[in-house]
Amino acid sequence: MAFTPPKETYSGTVYPLTIGTGDKAVTIGGENVLSFHSFEGQTPFKPVIAYEIQDVPPSDWPESVRKPYDSVSDDPVKWAQFCQDTLKAKALALRLVGTHPDRENRSPEEAAKTVSDILSAVDIPLIILGSNHVEKDAPVLVAASEAAKDKNCVIGKAQEANYKTIAAAAMANNHKLIAMSELDINLSKQLNILLTQMGFEKERLITDPMCSALGYGLEYTYSVMERIRLAALTQNDVTMQPPMLGDVGMYVWKVKESQAPESDLPEWGATEERGIAWEAQTGASLLIAGSELLIMRHPRAVEAVEKLIEELT
Amino acid sequence: MALSGVEIFKLLPKTNCKKCGFPTCLAFAMKLAQRQASLDACPDVSDEAKQVLGEASAPPVRPITFGSGDKAVKMGEETVLFRHDKKFVNPCAFAIEIKDSLSEEEITARVEAVLNSEIDRVGQKLRVDAIALTNISNDAGKFEAAGKIIASKAPDVPVIICTGDAQAGEAALKLFAGKNPVLYGANASNAEAMAAVAKEHKAILGVAGNSPEELTDLTEKIKSLGVEDMVIDSGAKTAKEMIEHNTLIRRAAVKKNFKPLGYPIINLVQRDDSLFESLLATVGVTKYASILVLSSVEKWKNLALFTLRQNIYTDPQVPMQVEQKIYSIGEPQPESPLFITTNFSLTYFIVSGEIENSKVASRLAVMDCEGLSVLTAWAAGKFTASKIAQFITESGIDKDVANKELIIPGYVAILSGAIEEKLPGWKITVGPREANALPAFLKTR
Numbered sequence: 172m173a174f175t176p177p178k179e180t181y182s183g184t185v186y187p188l189t190i191g192t193g194d195k196a197v198t199i200g201g202e203n204v205l206s207f208h209s210f211e212g213q214t215p216f217k218p219v220i221a222y223e224i225q226d227v228p229p230s231d232w233p234e235s236v237r238k239p240y241d242s243v244s245d246d247p248v249k250w251a252q253f254c255q256d257t258l259k260a261k262a263l264a265l266r267l268v269g270t271h272p273d274r275e276n277r278s279p280e281e282a283a284k285t286v287s288d289i290l291s292a293v294d295i296p297l298i299i300l301g302s303n304h305v306e307k308d309a310p311v312l313v314a315a316s317e318a319a320k321d322k323n324c325v326i327g328k329a330q331e332a333n334y335k336t337i338a339a340a341a342m343a344n345n346h347k348l349i350a351m352s353e354l355d356i357n358l359s360k361q362l363n364i365l366l367t368q369m370g371f372e373k374e375r376l377i378t379d380p381m382c383s384a385l386g387y388g389l390e391y392t393y394s395v396m397e398r399i400r401l402a403a404l405t406q407n408d409v410t411m412q413p414p415m416l417g418d419v420g421m422y423v424w425k426v427k428e429s430q431a432p433e434s435d436l437p438e439w440g441a442t443e444e445r446g447i448a449w450e451a452q453t454g455a456s457l458l459i460a461g462s463e464l465l466i467m468r469h470p471r472a473v474e475a476v477e478k479l480i481e482e483l484t
Numbered sequence: 485m486a487l488s489g490v491e492i493f494k495l496l497p498k499t500n501c502k503k504c505g506f507p508t509c510l511a512f513a514m515k516l517a518q519r520q521a522s523l524d525a526c527p528d529v530s531d532e533a534k535q536v537l538g539e540a541s542a543p544p545v546r547p548i549t550f551g552s553g554d555k556a557v558k559m560g561e562e563t564v565l566f567r568h569d570k571k572f573v574n575p576c577a578f579a580i581e582i583k584d585s586l587s588e589e590e591i592t593a594r595v596e597a598v599l600n601s602e603i604d605r606v607g608q609k610l611r612v613d614a615i616a617l618t619n620i621s622n623d624a625g626k627f628e629a630a631g632k633i634i635a636s637k638a639p640d641v642p643v644i645i646c647t648g649d650a651q652a653g654e655a656a657l658k659l660f661a662g663k664n665p666v667l668y669g670a671n672a673s674n675a676e677a678m679a680a681v682a683k684e685h686k687a688i689l690g691v692a693g694n695s696p697e698e699l700t701d702l703t704e705k706i707k708s709l710g711v712e713d714m715v716i717d718s719g720a721k722t723a724k725e726m727i728e729h730n731t732l733i734r735r736a737a738v739k740k741n742f743k744p745l746g747y748p749i750i751n752l753v754q755r756d757d758s759l760f761e762s763l764l765a766t767v768g769v770t771k772y773a774s775i776l777v778l779s780s781v782e783k784w785k786n787l788a789l790f791t792l793r794q795n796i797y798t799d800p801q802v803p804m805q806v807e808q809k810i811y812s813i814g815e816p817q818p819e820s821p822l823f824i825t826t827n828f829s830l831t832y833f834i835v836s837g838e839i840e841n842s843k844v845a846s847r848l849a850v851m852d853c854e855g856l857s858v859l860t861a862w863a864a865g866k867f868t869a870s871k872i873a874q875f876i877t878e879s880g881i882d883k884d885v886a887n888k889e890l891i892i893p894g895y896v897a898i899l900s901g902a903i904e905e906k907l908p909g910w911k912i913t914v915g916p917r918e919a920n921a922l923p924a925f926l927k928t929r
């Protein structure tokens with residue numbers, strides 16, 4: 172019996188999306204097949220990993236992932252330069268956690284200043300994230316969008332409760348936008364529709380179906396991503412065709428497995444290696460499920476996943 | 485090839501006698517094509533039709549048991565490409581390579597690492613499943629000697645004998661008689677000899693081609709030599725080849741019912757860089773491998789890979805859950821604390837584990853919330869004040885406790901007033917948000 176490779180052809184394509192400006196701009200998406208299925212279609216652009224940095228020192232990060240940034244993380248600008256110049260980051264994700272009312276409660280103006288300072292110090296693409304406080308994120312991200320006008324950044328995250336203000340600011344200042352909903356393909360579709368109805372171009376969106384860490388709901392994110400991607404490709408559903416984000420580091424570095432000391436749990440092995448593997452495997456799984464943009468923290472985890480991307484493309 | 489309803493119809497008696505329970509032979513044929521009926525229901529079907537249809541209706545990926553006894557691993561039986569369609573059936577096995585060029589001490593140490601690899605996670609015992617003995621030395625004597633060490637130290641662990649030399653393979657296989665080992669290494673140049681040895685010693689034959697095309701020819705040839713149980717290696721070495729080959733093989737099997745590739749897949753993913761190796765294994769776990777051969781068993785790597793496999797192979801419709809009841813941790817006295825949580829396995833095991841860590845005997849009331857986590861159950865209206873009050877009242881636990889105090893998860897602090905209202909006489913205490921703060925919380929009480 173002869174073997175005929177059962178290849179698939181799909182009717183839909185993921186939108187290609189470019190972030191940043193100049194030589195260092197990067198493009199993701201653009202494929203008309205499932206992740207890394209280059210044997211049956213086009214995969215013009217590779218997924219990209221952005222290094223996560225913060226506007227305030229990472230006092231809440233576990234030691235293994237705080238350590239690599241010890242000498243720079245007291246200053247977001249130094250931290251951004253270190254990622255760009257020393258770690259050769261392809262993109263940065265600035266999380267403005269310091270604006271959260273339960274944290275330093277920084278003002279939108281302070282956040283805007285941090286954004287401007289970073290943008291004048293580095294030239295790789297920048298993702299600008301709020302503190303995930305639905306009310307506070309709106310003014311913070313408006314100010315940040317203005318400070319970054321025309322730099323083609325990614326602004327996030329717009330959620331059902333606050334998308335209008337944030338999307339309007341991203342639109343007015345020529346940015347891309349992350350639309351986040353909570354692990355539900357229908358909610359994700361609905362939010363994308365709401366955004367396009369208010370005039371935001373669907374080709375400028377990134378879908379975040381919400382991340383979860385290995386061992387803590389990863390299978391939900393994995394399957395929601397696969398389903399979104401299948402809807403985009405096989406049903407040519409235009410509301411499901413933006414590239415997808417996996418916001419990996421934030422979820423991984425709070426679970427027990429990424430930080431419990433080996434002395435407490437000898438059967439779990441070396442703490443630092445375990446945390447790095449946890450982050451790298453979570454990221455790798457989500458790439459396979461369909462995401463083309465990851466936000467990660469540990470340099471060794473990023474390096475390993477980048478090497479995997481090279482081998483997969 | 486999968487047969488269509490019409491193709492099946494042509495093989496049926498076409499008498500429309502209805503004995504099968506369907507109005508016509510065609511209706512029955514359509515059900516057979518959708519795998520919703522069994523051929524046995526028709527008493528008049530010819531032997532020839534039985535043979536043709538029997539082949540076509542066998543599971544798309546052949547079920548095979550690797551190893552024997554408690555540690556046996558089931559493989560195959562998969563029916564879908566995506567886990568959201570239907571649960572992936574048999575979790576992929578992790579095998580650790582042991583080279584026959586190692587010293588006796590090194591071999592023993594690795595065998596012991598395999599034996600001690602078991603970790604309990606969410607109530608499941610997870611471990612490195614198998615040992616792959618490789619004939620790196622090319623010396624049949626060394627190979628057999630290494631096999632002897634493994635057979636004596638780990639008699640219950642399933643074994644893969646990796647060699648292209650049928651004679652060396654035969655000598656090693658004899659050490660694992662009756663234990664369903666895999667003999668890996670059949671290829672175009674040695675297929676006859678390897679098939680003969682596998683058949684004689686009832687081993688599963690590991691077939692290695694250089695592409696899915698070449699594998700097809702090989703498995704057909706080997707099957708014609710009388711070997712039924714095979715695991716297949718398409719020669720995929722890079723991550724890209726793994727995704728491509730494994731996807732094409734699984735698709736051919738489940739969508740086209742293409743028998744020559746309807747066998748469990750084995751991928752060799754050994755790399756010097758252990759972290760990178762774990763990412764290649766990630767590709768294998770998510771993309772259809774049934775056996776992954778790794779080079780090392782660091783504990784951190786095991787934990788991450790076991791967890792990934794567990795996540796990918798859980799039932800997408802039914803979260804893992806535990807029974808609703810009041811669990812005792814240690815030997816609780818009337819004045820011991822009483823906690824409440826939901827019956828999502830992960831939640832239960834994390835919380836009970838932390839209470840155990842604190843060494844304070846306690847009671848943990850686990851409420852049926854259809855396997856949802858605390859916040860999910862709360863958001864879904866399954867972990868509400870009235871339901872909690874009803875559960876506590878109906879449990880009759882008030883008779884066993886001295887002070888009617890119930891400690892609730894910090895994330896649902898908002899419920900405390902409402903529960904107090906609905907449970908007259910009870911004091912509701914808000915515990916910490918994260919379970920890992922429980923030992924400190926209990927210490928300061």
Ligand code: B12
Pocket residue numbers: 353354355358382383387388391803823824825826828830831834835855856857858859860861862863864891892893894895915916917918919920922
């Ligand atoms: C996976 C997941 C799902 C899965 C369900 C998984 C499951 N079996 O529960 C699915 C996809 C089905 C789902 C659905 C929904 N989800 Co959901 N989901 C999650 C997610 C990502 C992880 C949940 C999880 O597994 N946590 C791990 C377990 C172990 O946590 P836990 O049970 O809370 O236990 C911890 C603590 O509470 C504490 N603890 C537990 N018990 C006790 C007891 C005591 C006494 C103490 C002191 C402490 C304690 O210890 C544990 C570890 O520290 C969370 C977000 C997140 N990252 O947390 C959202 C989340 C819980 N979901 C949310 C929502 C809103 C929903 C939906 C209502 C909406 C939707 N998207 O459709 C639905 C509702 C479900 C339904 N059937 O209708 C929200 C809840 C928000 C809120 N505050 O109300 C969350 C927080 C996401 C978010 N950020 O908004 N979800």
Ligand code: SF4
Pocket residue numbers: 496497498499500501502503504505506507508509512525526527528529
């Ligand atoms: S029992 Fe057999 S012969 Fe009779 S109707 Fe059914 S398929 Fe046809």
